[in-house]
Amino acid sequence: MENKLKELKEEALKQIEASEALDKLNEIRVAYLGKKGELTALLKGMKDLSSEERPKFGQLVNDARKVIEEKLEESKNRLASVIREEQLKTEVIDVTLPAKKSNVGHRHPNMIALEEVERIFIGMGYEVVEGPEIEYDYYNFEALNIPANHPAKDEQDTFYINDKILLRTQTSPVQVREMEKGKLPIRMIAPGRVFRSDEVDATHSPSFHQIEGLVIDKNITFADLKGTLAEFAKELFGPQTKVKFRPHHFPFTEPSAEVDVTCFKCGGKGCRMCKGSGWIEILGCGMVHPHVLEMSKIDPKEYTGFAFGVGLERIALLKYEIDDMRLLYENDIRFLKQF
Numbered sequence: 001m002e003n004k005l006k007e008l009k010e011e012a013l014k015q016i017e018a019s020e021a022l023d024k025l026n027e028i029r030v031a032y033l034g035k036k037g038e039l040t041a042l043l044k045g046m047k048d049l050s051s052e053e054r055p056k057f058g059q060l061v062n063d064a065r066k067v068i069e070e071k072l073e074e075s076k077n078r079l080a081s082v083i084r085e086e087q088l089k090t091e092v093i094d095v096t097l098p099a100k101k102s103n104v105g106h107r108h109p110n111m112i113a114l115e116e117v118e119r120i121f122i123g124m125g126y127e128v129v130e131g132p133e134i135e136y137d138y139y140n141f142e143a144l145n146i147p148a149n150h151p152a153k154d155e156q157d158t159f160y161i162n163d164k165i166l167l168r169t170q171t172s173p174v175q176v177r178e179m180e181k182g183k184l185p186i187r188m189i190a191p192g193r194v195f196r197s198d199e200v201d202a203t204h205s206p207s208f209h210q211i212e213g214l215v216i217d218k219n220i221t222f223a224d225l226k227g228t229l230a231e232f233a234k235e236l237f238g239p240q241t242k243v244k245f246r247p248h249h250f251p252f253t254e255p256s257a258e259v260d261v262t263c264f265k266c267g268g269k270g271c272r273m274c275k276g277s278g279w280i281e282i283l284g285c286g287m288v289h290p291h292v293l294e295m296s297k298i299d300p301k302e303y304t305g306f307a308f309g310v311g312l313e314r315i316a317l318l319k320y321e322i323d324d325m326r327l328l329y330e331n332d333i334r335f336l337k338q339f
């Protein structure tokens, strides 16, 4: 067996020496060292040896293996440098050719608008928080004063996961999550994605974004709400902007209002942008309903607060005078680059 091993080793080394391609080296590796290779076969034959001879022979096989491996490595390096040498001699690189342009993306108008809104509220001392997009029915409806059979539930065509879990239809549940933490006062905005089972058209999408706002403290009044939103509108749409509060109903606020701003295009005279009225609706708001405070373990006799909800796409569409919401979701770089 020892002779056989010696022969095999020499044969392998000879073959390695003679080979002129990397593939060939690999073939040799497989033929000698592979699972079904010659050397492995020799190891399997060891069972016929006596127990004294066995470890000695095992050692010899391992030594041979090492020598072959080293030779393979050496030849591989030698071949690789020959190939490279050859390449350098024949390859021509024209350094005067124009480079490939790398495609840099562009910030989305939604993102630009959101950062603007965040900047304004952070400047007024607000914190930016987030809540989950997959939400409990309790947070999305129940704890916001919208019980199981309330008609307001029908207005928001909801994607249910089961009867307790859904895709949130509004960012308002983040209000409840913040109030439940029990840390007062609260001054927060909560931007995020919301979902409604709506058909896609120029003003609707099954998935869009809202920015929720909530302030809870002692002695917060409707005057604070008005002042805050008037300031927000001025910062966002320009210093001449005026706000108008129209009475409205939301189950989680009382009193509630919808807010219009003077059209920033015509200054209130009436134009195509504001459909001739001079006003543009931008958000819903109100004083947090005492029952909503109670459900989140806040004493309405001690604390009051206001809340508001803005559609982010609506802000982006208005600010950049985009007339079709679908453009915001196509991510066409030629469109995005304009903002």
Ligand code: DAH
Binding pocket: 169, 170, 171, 172, 212, 213, 250, 253, 283, 284, 285, 286, 306, 307, 308, 309, 310
């Ligand atoms: N969540 C409301 C909606 O999606 C918007 C809203 C209205 C939020 C009034 C508020 C609010 O916080 O006070 O229609």
